[in-house]
Amino acid sequence: xxxxxxxxxxxxxxxxxxxxxxxxxxxxxxxxxxxxxxxxxxxxxxxxxxxxxxxxxxxxxxxxxxxxxxxxxxxxxxxxxxxxxxxxxxxxxxxxxxxxxxxxxxxxxxxxxxxxxxxxxxxxxxxxxxxxxxxxxxxxxxxxxxxxxxxxxxxxxxxxxxxxxxxxxxxxxxxxxxxxxxxxxxxxxxxxxxxxxxxxxxxxxxxxxxxxxxxxxxxxxxxxxxxxxxxxxxxxxxxxxxxxxxxxxxxxxxxxxxxxxxxxxxxxxxxxxxxxxxxxxxxxxxxxxxxxxxxxxxxxxxxxxxxxxxxxxxxxxx
Ligand code: NAD
Numbered sequence: 001x002x003x004x005x006x007x008x009x010x011x012x013x014x015x016x017x018x019x020x021x022x023x024x025x026x027x028x029x030x031x032x033x034x035x036x037x038x039x040x041x042x043x044x045x046x047x048x049x050x051x052x053x054x055x056x057x058x059x060x061x062x063x064x065x066x067x068x069x070x071x072x073x074x075x076x077x078x079x080x081x082x083x084x085x086x087x088x089x090x091x092x093x094x095x096x097x098x099x100x101x102x103x104x105x106x107x108x109x110x111x112x113x114x115x116x117x118x119x120x121x122x123x124x125x126x127x128x129x130x131x132x133x134x135x136x137x138x139x140x141x142x143x144x145x146x147x148x149x150x151x152x153x154x155x156x157x158x159x160x161x162x163x164x165x166x167x168x169x170x171x172x173x174x175x176x177x178x179x180x181x182x183x184x185x186x187x188x189x190x191x192x193x194x195x196x197x198x199x200x201x202x203x204x205x206x207x208x209x210x211x212x213x214x215x216x217x218x219x220x221x222x223x224x225x226x227x228x229x230x231x232x233x234x235x236x237x238x239x240x241x242x243x244x245x246x247x248x249x250x251x252x253x254x255x256x257x258x259x260x261x262x263x264x265x266x267x268x269x270x271x272x273x274x275x276x277x278x279x280x281x282x283x284x285x286x287x288x289x290x291x292x293x294x295x296x297x298x299x300x301x302x303x304x305x306x307x308x309x310x311x312x313x314x315x316x317x318x
Contacts, residue, residue: 003020004032004078004081005017008049008084009049010084017058027057034065036087041189046060064103072117075118076118077118086104087151090151093154094150104155124159124175126155126240128178128181129155129276131178131279135278139282159176159240162176166237166238175238180279180281183218183220197311197315200258200264200308200312217244217248219243220245220294220300243283244280246296257305
């Protein structure tokens with residue numbers, strides 16, 4: 001199989017490359033990324049994937065997914081493409097959301113058009129944020145979208161604009177994943193787990209927006225990679241799949257967990273406008289495919305603390 005991965009230098013993309021390289025040693029990989037500030041932990045580079053640079057199975061393509069000519073070149077003879085490429089920062093979208101529309105919506109459509117031309121399977125990575133927040137219960141895949149920030153709006157728009165491709169004359173072999181909040185190594189510096197670790201390492205208080213009561217479902221990135229691999233191979237054309245391990249933790253409790261184990265202090269700062277209160281998704285559909293997350297229950301805490309420790313150590317070395 002020749003597999004193209006867009007947004008490969010980013011957080012989940014990098015982890016997915018490592019996962020697939022080990023799981024499928026017979027695959028060839030085309031790694032595509034524009035190398036924005038979010039590429040690799042320190043931005044603008046392929047640093048996360050340096051170890052594959054000399055490996056003949058990997059081709060690196062530095063390009064914008066909106067560059068259709070570059071996509072025709074990159075995706076040539078690919079059996080499948082997994083589209084992670086996106087402007088993924090919610091805070092940045094609130095200030096300037098235009099780039100989010102360009103990369104997340106129009107970019108996804110460009111990749112879909114090229115995947116159609118080559119009859120490649122197209123796995124589009126979407127998000128649970130398309131559903132909006134929910135105070136009780138969990139969203140199933142067939143519920144109406146209610147995006148509540150401009151990042152989520154651009155991801156919801158992409159899903160709407162990709163859907164017509166499954167019908168004639170395009171007949172795109174499309175599958176979609178909508179995952180919960182990921183944590184793990186290779187995340188850029190602006191995301192919460194990374195922020196917590198940096199504050200602890202540099203003896204700064206951890207900023208908590210508002211009262212820190214906002215609840216997120218935390219999914220270990222390696223569990224997400226296993227789910228994406230499963231859906232890439234077993235997912236039904238035209239279907240979307242929620243991915244979550246149901247580890248609900250408020251932002252304050254996550255910071256407290258870090259302080260309890262590594263020391264440090266918490267500082268309350270004004271809340272972000274439009275900070276969604278709780279996300280929760282129903283995963284019965286992917287459960288039926290046989291997916292089982294590993295970072296749950298007691299193991300969730302262990303993996304989360306290992307992840308924080310990984311970032312703290314990095315900062316202490318600087
Ligand atoms: P990230 O910001 O770490 O990485 C995104 C990568 O895409 C970066 O390397 C960036 O350089 C690249 N990119 C951006 N625009 C591009 C463009 N126009 N052309 C080519 N490359 C471009 O994001 P992430 O956290 O790894 O998220 C990956 C995907 O997963 C995104 O689509 C995001 O919406 C989705 N997602 C993320 C989470 C999460 O918790 N991180 C949760 C649910 C869904």
